[in-house]
Amino acid sequence: MKHFADLFEALDQTTKTTAKVGALAGYFARATTEDRLWTMALLSHKRPRRTVTTTLLRTWAAEEANLPLWLFEESYHIVGDLAEAIALVLPKPEGQSTKSLSEWINIIRSLKDETDEVKRETITKAWSVLNHQERFVFNKLITGGFRIGVSQKLMTRALAQATGLDENIIAQRLMGNWTPDETTFERLLFEEKPEDKLSRPYPFYLAYALDLDPTSLGPVADWQVERKWDGIRGQVIIRESHLFVWSRGEELVTDRFPEFEMLAESFPKGVVIDGEILPWKEGNPLPFQLLQTRIGRKKLSKKALETAPVILMAYDLLEYDGDDYRSHPLETRREKLVAVVNEVNCDALKLSPLVKTEDWLALNEERKKSRAHHCEGFMLKRKDSIYKQGRKKGDWWKWKIDPLTIDAVMLYAQQGHGRRANLFTDYTFAVWDGDNLVPFAKAYSGLTDGEFKEITRFVRQHTLDRYGPVRAVKPQLVFELAFEGIQRSTRHKSGVALRFPRMLRWRKDKKASEANSLVDLKGMLDLYG
Amino acid sequence: MPLIEFKKEGLYVPAADVYIDPWRRVRKALITHGHSDHARWGHQQYICSHHSKPIIKHRLGDINVHGVAYGEELSVNGVKFTFFPAGHIVGSAQIRVEHQGEVWVVSGDYKTEDDGISGTFSPIKCHTFITECTFGLPIYTWVPQQQVFDKINHWWSTNQANGVTSILMGYSLGKAQRLLAGIDASIGPIYTHGAVEQMNAVIKTAGIPLPPTKYLNKEVTEKELAGSLVITPQGATRSTWMKRFGQVSLANASGWMQLRGARRRGGADRGFVLSDHADWQGLNDAITATGAETVYATHGYTNVFKQWLDSRGLDARVVQTKFEGELSEENSVESSQSDKLPSDE
Structure with a gap:
């Protein structure tokens, strides 16, 4: 696991493509074939089936760390990543482990039909022999979602470097729904199989x-x-x-x-x-x-x-x-x-x-x-x-074509995840219905990091209420939202559903009272819905 | 009447008619340390530790400031004030306030690990403890500083071997000196940004030894810089000042670097977890050791921290202050440029 954890750290520490490819190629050249295959699977978002629920993981982590569950939950909201939050609160490890990535994955997968007690013992024992970075990776193996800025293209390039195979051939062989269980590193990359050939698509x-x-x-x-x-x-x-x-x-x-x-x-x-x-x-x-x-x-x-x-x-x-x-x-x-x-x-x-x-x-x-x-x-x-x-x-x-746009008031804010953890980046927007604000859309993209920071400060200073991780804020900020389409919806209070809403810009020049109304939105629905 | 009241001007000791770290202009202000959210401009008289005095004068100019020694008792209207090391930055102090047998302690900002230049923090017995809790969550546990410095030294040496200039960002007052004091200066030449260089000079006058550094002025060439270490405030790295450096590796040294999200958002190549604030364990140990039954949390993750202390049987309260905690990462960029916004890192 150490090699894979080191790779993860190396990839995490750089934004430079060449450095990432270098780290990956180095890893692929060194790792065992089992680990290579699993690494390729993980980077292609083929994670092992989840065998332990996150609820159990939270409970055990809080118990191991000797913390009340609510405090762990609060911490998790700040971190924005469960695997990382667990790794951060656990007490220092008592030993070390030489098990490989594939061995740990197999241990995790073997828990599928086990009782909660067995699961608990296995997981906590693993935590006690892994260091911080290894624990983080281990938890990620269970919870899924390896987002480390490695695209399929980048991985393909690294594999080409490590194996000497042509990049395009690798890209084509990696397409489709292979799993590490049904193939090996050699078979996947070096063998041409007739049945695969039948179903294999071309890269888009x-x-x-x-x-x-x-x-x-x-x-x-x-x-x-x-x-x-x-x-x-x-x-x-x-x-x-x-x-x-x-x-x-x-x-x-x-x-x-x-x-x-x-x-x-x-x-x-x-x-x-x-x-x-x-x-x-x-x-x-x-x-x-x-x-x-x-x-x-x-x-x-x-x-x-x-x-x-x-x-x-x-x-x-x-x-x-x-x-x-x-x-x-x-x-x-x-x-x-x-x-x-x-x-x-x-x-x-x-x-x-x-x-x-x-x-x-x-x-x-x-x-x-x-x-x-x-x-x-x-x-x-x-x-x-x-x-x-x-x-x-x-x-x-x-x-x-240019998107449709509407000016809306921010009503609720929630912290983001991953790179945006600890910043309020996910917002709910409303338009006026008479004197009331009716929520109609959520959006979390389109602003700069600087703007997110500024809004985060606003949210902290203007929180009216808290519902778990969601904060109701003073309805004061106005944003121009862009969206690709509008449809009638019975599931939303506003009666409309937007396609791909995002923030076009922050209208600092507008007061909340100057935002658009539900009548405007319904007008768009009649025109374009 | 409580010994300390929380007024719109700041923390107020009515029996002595003095304030501690006030944020509005007052007649007499006791100052825990030189950071701009604690030592503000415009008071008629400042009282601080001897080591803080040159720092505050440097930042606030021609002011009326009186220095006291750690442990020296200062009496105002029968109220006894004593400054003790807070371990936060050079000259930082916790202030013990005693009147008619009742003892309160204002922590200011503090850290429990001795960095060799900021004095040794030790908890002081009191009835009521007014504490910061910038990092008051169990996710913030620091590893011993030597491990962090080993990493920094290794990063610098590796960069040096590749002809890359290492740029290490940290607040000009506090973090910059701590980095200098802890780093292996034998690796190579160390250059500093003007704001750091000036602050270093001031701190040396307070008798604190720091390794030799060179001011990074316009005459220094890219070739001279290659392989060296540059210590700079965060803000400077976004300016044109840095454009001429050639190949660089950029690193941030801050407690906020504990979280992967913050590390990646910072845009630096490396994030070293090094804070001048107490970590979760440090805060808890300090509070326990004071023996205080009542604890006020002033800045940081105050609500959560209060709830945690309550669950441990203490009487904990949140008090709104103008001290910055949670936001300091966001603000430090601007404050190192303009020095107007408060920051504690």
Whole structure:
């Protein structure tokens, strides 16, 4: 465990990419193959199943530290991270341990069907032989969520350094739903397995938001323009009469979308389509919330299928007749995609329509009408671009519409987690309904660290009431909130639900009384809902 | 009438008509230590420890200040005042107040580990103890300072071997001198920011030995700096002052660095947990040793700390003061630049 704890500390101590890759590569070169595999799993957010509840962990930590539970809870709120809070309050260790990362993980996993007494004994015994950093990591293994600023890309680069394998090959082999139980380090990285090959998706190509004047992109004729749909980016794979649907989060979601089942038999030799999974009815997309509700359900009911049927809005063709098509220029891929979609002739597979235009100016005017098409703006793709992997600048751009905005009053504040622990960063906002303030949205992004600090000071000095970690504050601060869409909601007191609300800016120039009202919000609902 | 009242001007001893660390202008002020939230501008007369005197004069200019020795009894209207070392920074004191057999102690800020330059804190028996609790939560437990200095020395040596300049941030009064006193000065040359250099000079006049340092003026070149250690207040590192340093490693030395979130938010490469305040154990031990039955918590995590002391059978109360605790991390950046905002680290 020491090696892994050291790695964690090294990664935590730097923000420099090269230093992180160096630390990781060094670790991968040294660690045992079991530890390597588990480290890769943890950094890919594949943590072992939780075998001990956090309630039990809190109770035992407080008891070991000889603290009343309420005091531990208060401390935890300040730290903002349970694994760290536990590591900080525990008494000094009595010994040390030479067990490896994998050994500790196996110990944690072996607790699955044990009694609480056995769990307790195992966990407290572990705490007594681990140092602070090791305890923190150990607790993280139980509670999950290794956020240490290591992206998949970064890990892939480090593995390439340590193994000498090609980065792109590693990226592709790491995709999908492997678990450390079903594979080994050697098999995962060095072996090509036929059944994996069948279901394996391609890494998605992602675009950055356009941050420059579109005219600087050259002639508009060089670009393919599509609408930017608001659903779930997905990849539909048809190989040897099998169908696989992957979401962008690298989750295999085939069984969530029976609408695509009939595609399985359509192309015997293999076709892979990149597109957007959208709830769709009578020629129009439905609100994203409906899709979210459908995915959230454990069992897919007949009613859900009727309320929110889905389609795949096809963007791109990555494989045709079993051949990797990604290095063909977009124009060629599009031509083939059109042919494929027409040939299948299935209601659940639609071709993403192109937006024709004469010049950038006209295109910009059209873009502003996106909301009427239930879209978020445009996607700009260079016609001669190959299909790259990951987020890359240059050939593909998101050109989104400006968000909707509203001025709202801060009502409640809560401390953040992780990097933002100890700062009040999560706020609840309200608008006026007559003389009352009605909460309607929560937001926690969009401000600078400096502003968060300033607001934290305000919150501490203007707390009216406390509800656990939540503080009711004097309704005084006004923020301009931005959001992508607005929907009617029966679950919220205000009657509306916003899509992706965030703080655009702090309106220091406005008094609380100058914030918008529920009438304004309902007006937006009528216009855009 | 209680021996000490909490008035809008500050802590007030009515029987002697004096204040302790007042935040509004008063006639006579007893000062625990030189930090700006305790020693404020505008009083007619200041009384503080001998070591504090040059510090306060340096910060507040031409003031009427009287120095007393630790342990020396000062009598005002029959009320006896005695200053004892608080271990917080050079010259810091706890103030014992005795009148008609009743004893109160005002802790000011304190730490229980002896840093070699700030005097040795020892608890004083009293009926009522007015204490800080900046780090009054069980998550704040310090490791012995030598372990921290070993880490700092190792960080500096490693940087030096790579030709990297080590920049260590700490408040110009207190932390900077503690770092200098604890660090292995034989590793290489130590440069200081102007605010630190001036404060060092003042503190040396109080008879406190510090290792030799060089003022980091405009003439010092990047080449000379490579591998050296620079001690600077937090604020300076965001200014253009630092831009010319070449390859640097930036570190923060503060009790707040105990939490991973604060370390990462600080934007420094390293965070060393080194505080001039008592940790959780220190606060608890000190309070127990005073034998006080009534405890006032003035700044820090006061509400939680009060509840904890109550559960241990003490009569604990929270008192609102203008002393900074919880916010000092946020404020230290600005105060080291302007020296206007209070800070205790």
